[in-house]
Amino acid sequence: MAGGLPQLQDIVKEFTRKVYQPGYDNYSTLIHIGNTDGWVKALMTLCNPGEGILAAEWTYPSALSAMIPFGIKPISMPMDSQGIRSDKLRSLLSEWDKYERNMPRPHVMYTIPVGQNPTGVTTEAARKKEIYDICVEFDIIIVEDDPYYFLQQGPYVRPEERIHDHISFTSDEDYIAQLAPSYLRFDYQGRVIRLDSFSKTVAPGCRMGWFTCNSIFAERLERQSETSTQAPCGFGQSLVTALMLEWGHEGYIRWLRALRLQYKERRDFFVDCLHKEFHVEHEIILSGASEGCNGYLVFDRPMVSPSDGYEKYYPDARSKAMFSFVPPTSGMFIWIKLHLDQHPSLKELGTAGLEMKLWELLAEAGVLFGPGSMFGADNEVNGSESIGHFRISFSNAEAKDMEQAIVIFATVLRKFFKNI
Amino acid sequence: MAGGLPQLQDIVKEFTRKVYQPGYDNYSTLIHIGNTDGWVKALMTLCNPGEGILAAEWTYPSALSAMIPFGIKPISMPMDSQGIRSDKLRSLLSEWDKYERNMPRPHVMYTIPVGQNPTGVTTEAARKKEIYDICVEFDIIIVEDDPYYFLQQGPYVRPEERIHDHISFTSDEDYIAQLAPSYLRFDYQGRVIRLDSFSKTVAPGCRMGWFTCNSIFAERLERQSETSTQAPCGFGQSLVTALMLEWGHEGYIRWLRALRLQYKERRDFFVDCLHKEFHVEHEIILSGASEGCNGYLVFDRPMVSPSDGYEKYYPDARSKAMFSFVPPTSGMFIWIKLHLDQHPSLKELGTAGLEMKLWELLAEAGVLFGPGSMFGADNEVNGSESIGHFRISFSNAEAKDMEQAIVIFATVLRKFFKNI
Structure with missing residues (x-):
């Protein structure tokens, strides 16, 4: 029974078939007790001490903390606006020197492909296909940790252009078809272990979800549950089974x-608030995790000149963007980049010091x-730029709390940049 | 929140104080997701690869299976009618040679002290005190896995002498006072990690229980939960918290x-059934896990002579006891020893082969x-005697099913010993 109630296993198997459409037929589904423990079981099943796991340069901290005590190290992968870069993945693997690295070439990748934690980016179909093909070539198992899959909101649009959410009016089939596909869709070899969670859809704290993977992996994962967590x-x-039986597939999709x-409304409201409190300029951001994205540069709010009443920028506003961000298309996080290069105390405190100082304020x-430093897969590299980061969650705050938080953020940030 | 709901933590902390009366005041309680996972977290927290863990020679298989993939080996400890033998423990530790053993001296003991799985034996107060003192001397951490604590039934008494269950009529204080104490009671140094389970008391499959331990261990166990199972x-x-709040301490004790x-009634009924189907002789059993116990030797049922109607034994009944057992005073298991030394195929199949053959029949x-072989902490030693074992659970069978099972058992056993 470590794989869960048979009825629930059947429900999620059918759901997986309809929504994720795996690339092979005889996949298995097992109920687990949340994606974090699912990941721990996968890594314990797949890896030995001394090995490395491919992970996005910014990633979920518990996924990292779980591997380190086993002597397994994250191999930090550069990201862009679609998550892990396929070109960098290929070059890393093809140039891997096990003697120089003192580690065999990695054979497992950990990825959160939709509304990534913490950056909010989503890996679309073409990128997934590229990455999957590289994983075939270098024999990499992909662990797809995908709790935010159903929080795909679509692009952020400014209120004045926000007329009609056409996705809300499509058929279920069309709705599913426009979602970023799971890695399972491309998985003709059974090299994907997908982790789904009810925690982000039925109830936070319900600690339940499921594995989808090939039957050989499923058998091992079930044995591992039998000697640790046992059945959920x-x-x-x-409760979850009764709910699913009551709702049926259609009802659950309606709920999702x-x-x-x-989440779309919360995301929109939150970004709208940022526009109210700051002067935001639309900009194509060209480097790092947001490469090629329609991002925003955020400046202090224009002052109103007391003499003529016209708004005007600070004289050096362009050169003093305080932070930048890309409105996420999925998930529950906004990832902001603090532009610390012009902070008066940068030399003294360094990026990490400034980030932590602002976090405390x-x-x-x-x-x-x-604080961004929590999420670094490779702390040595991530501390070296003059860009700090914050992950902001808009998942469970009420509108008035969000408004208030951003007013406070703006006030604190102004003082911080003036070193007051 | 990985340590559970604060209200529930408080409830179990107070319950622990009243019932187990730990030897120090500032102990911590944390909710966990069942004793098996609790044990895995304890062993991962306390041990490194290459180390050994002291465990009873017969023990819970998942506790063993959990340690082996980490490169941690069980050190099999001889048992008697009270579980792990303190004299053998002392000699093992004092004579430990890390070079000869290729392993440092163990610093962790795993024990199920009440209604032990699989043998059903219980470690009483004096033995616990002896073991605790040895653990102080050799700096051993005791992990007390105690799911059957409240299934302390008292000795089995034959129906004709079974008049009055006096324990049912005592006050709660007297009821608690007559229970075998927890290792916590002797724990003046904070070296016990106790695992309690709601699975055997509130509902099987509820996968919930709690740790009681010192605050340093508690902090580490909580961190470990945060990066794996998270909150229960x-x-x-x-549901469990609401139940406990509704019942209060008194109500929960009444339930227990x-x-x-x-369980007492089931145990009694089951042993009564054995008496009906077999010829059972009362005997002091002197060796092995039942040393010094009031055990029973079990023979085939006397034949009724068709000529005179008097019962008579088989001529060689005394020399052909088929199995022996000690009625447990706690728990849900009866551990039977198969006397295979006179089995016609012993030489051909060996003990393990005969045990498995009977199991299959x-x-x-x-x-x-x-099958006993499942429970061996040291398979090399445990296969060498001519005694096989079975663990029989009387926890959830209905009376008529138990009766029928024993009729089948008797029939199969007769044929098995005649090699039919």
Whole structure:
């Protein structure tokens, strides 16, 4: 019974077939107790001490913390606006020197391909196909940790152009068809272990989800559950199974579509608030995790000249963008890049020091963001630029709290850049 | 939140104080997702690859299976009627040669001290004190896996002498006072990690319980949960917390006392059935896991002579006991020793082969016992005697099913010993 209630296994297997459309027929589904533990089981099943795991340069901290005690190291992969870069993946693997690296070539990749935690980026179909093909060539198992899959909101649009959310009016088939496909869709070899979660869709804290993978991996994962977590909580399984039986496939998809809309509204509201409190300029951002994205440069708000009443920028506004960000198309996170290169104390405190100082100032003022340093797969590299980061979650804040948080953020940020 | 709902943590902390009375005040309690996972977290926290863990020679298989993939080996400890032998423990530790053993002296012990799985034996207060003191001397951390604690039924008494279950009529304080104490009671140094389970008391499959340990271990265990299982299932926690709040301490103790009575009745009924189907002789058993116990030797049922109607034994009944057992005073298991030394195929199949052959014959006839070989902490030693074992669970079978199972068992066993 470590794989969960048979009824629930059947429900998620059918759901997987309809929504993710795996590239092979005889895949298995097993209920697990949340994606984090699913990932731990996958890494314990697939890796030995001394090995490395490919991971995005910014990634979910618990996924990293879970591997390190086993003597398994993350291999940081450069990202762009679609997550892990396929060109860098190929060059890393083809040039791998096990003696120089003191490590065999990695054979496992960990990825959060939709609304990535923390950057919010999504790996679209073409990129996934490229990465999958490279993984075939170099025999890499892909662990697809995909809790935010159903929070695909579509692009952010400014309120004045925000007329009609056409996705809300499509058929279920068309809705599913426009979602970024799972790696399972390309998986003709059974080299993907997909992790789905009910925690982001049915209830946070329900600690339940499922593996989709080939039957050989499934058997090993089930054995591992038998000697550790055993079956997921029976109460939780009963409630989720009853809900799914009551709703049926259509009802659950309806729920997920409504959930998407909720998150879209929160995302839109949050980005709208940023526009209210700051002067935001639309810009193509060309480097790093947001390469090629329609990003925003964020400046302090224009001052109103007391003499003539006209708005005007600070004289040096262009040269002093305080941060930049790309409105995410999925998920629950906004990843902002702090432009610290002009901060008066950069030399003294360094990027990491400034990031942490601002984090503390914000926390003291009652606003809690995720400091970027938490998410670095390779802390040596990630501390070297003059760009700090914050992950901002818009998942569970009420509108008035978001508004207030951004007012506080703007106030603190102004003082911070003036070193007051 | 990886340590569980604060209300539930408080409830179990107070329960622990009242019932287990730890030897120090500032112990911590954390909710976990069942004792098996609790054990895995404890062993991952306490041990490194290449180390060994002290464990009873017969023990819970998942506890063994969990350690082996980490390169951690069980060190098999001889048992008697009270579980792990303190004299053997002392000599093992004092004579430990890390070069000869190719392993440092163990610093962790795994034990199921009440209604042990699989043998059913219970470690009483004096033995626990002896073992605790040895663990102080040799700096051993004791992991006390105690899911069957509230299934302490008292000794088995034959129906004709079974008049009055006096424990049912004592006050709660007297009821608690007569229970075998937890290792926590002796733990003046904070070297015990106790694992309690709701799975055997509230509902099987609820996958919930709690750690009791010192605050340093608790912090590490909580960190480990944060990067793997996270918080226990919220639905399950809510239900159990609501139940505990509704019942209060007194209500929960009342429930546990009723549960004890249920298990006592099942144990009694099961052993009564063995008396009906077999000829059972009361005997002090002197060796091995039942040393010094009031055990039973079990022979084939006397034949009724068709000529005179008097019962008579087989001529060689004394020399052909088929198995022996000690009625457990706690838990849900009866551990039987198969006397295979006179089996016609012993030389050909060996003990392990005969045990498995009988297991298969029983399974084919519709009765499922646990084969002893599953439970061996050291398979090399445990296969060498001419005694096979079965673990029989009386936890969830209905009376008529138990009766029928024993009729089948007797029939199959007779044929098995005659090699038919």
